[in-house]
Amino acid sequence: MNHSSKETKLNARTITLIAIMVALSVVLNAIKIYTFPQGGSITLGSMVPVIFVSMVLGVPYGILAGFLFGLLDLILDPFIVHPIQVLLDYFLAFSLLGMGGIFKNNKFLAVTLSIFCRFICSVLSGVIFYASLANGQNPLIYSIIYNGNYLVPELIITMIIFYFLPIERLKKIILR
Numbered sequence: 001m002n003h004s005s006k007e008t009k010l011n012a013r014t015i016t017l018i019a020i021m022v023a024l025s026v027v028l029n030a031i032k033i034y035t036f037p038q039g040g041s042i043t044l045g046s047m048v049p050v051i052f053v054s055m056v057l058g059v060p061y062g063i064l065a066g067f068l069f070g071l072l073d074l075i076l077d078p079f080i081v082h083p084i085q086v087l088l089d090y091f092l093a094f095s096l097l098g099m100g101g102i103f104k105n106n107k108f109l110a111v112t113l114s115i116f117c118r119f120i121c122s123v124l125s126g127v128i129f130y131a132s133l134a135n136g137q138n139p140l141i142y143s144i145i146y147n148g149n150y151l152v153p154e155l156i157i158t159m160i161i162f163y164f165l166p167i168e169r170l171k172k173i174i175l176r
Helices: 012-030 048-057 059-076 083-103 107-129 139-164 167-175
Strands: 032-035 041-043
Touching: 012 041, 012 048, 012 059, 041 139, 048 059, 048 083, 048 107, 048 139, 048 167, 059 083, 083 107, 107 139
Parallel strands: none
Antiparallel strands: 032 041
8 A cells, every 4th residue: 555645545444544533533622621712722632643644644644634623623612703714723724733744754843843833823813813802912922822822732742642652663553
């Protein structure tokens, strides 16, 4: 089975792995350590499975897994103020978690890039749609602080989990 990053053909094995990883993301996302009032939560590593897919199968698969995770998060726990906000906060932010596959051989760069991409989407959404909550503060600064309050802990949790994940051994098992 060839899993080059240029290949985008889905087969039963790949679809099954993506489905299992997205389901695991949804379960981990339901385990909230803390939820912020205007959206965003610290979870028990909900982004790990999507980033894992991107590292094992490649960026297109990671983007697909992230998109599906975002769709399910929107269905299960929506926080909607505007259609563009939905695109930024759910579809684009979660899809971009799949970018970690660019650094498939360096789990810490993969995690950092993935969560940074989500952070950028969340900050943009905050500046555009939640500026009124800044109470006179610069909306960009407010959005960076607000989104950093949950995404920095998510980054730390995700890094810790990836530290203990035997990625190369799991890749061999999955891709054989």
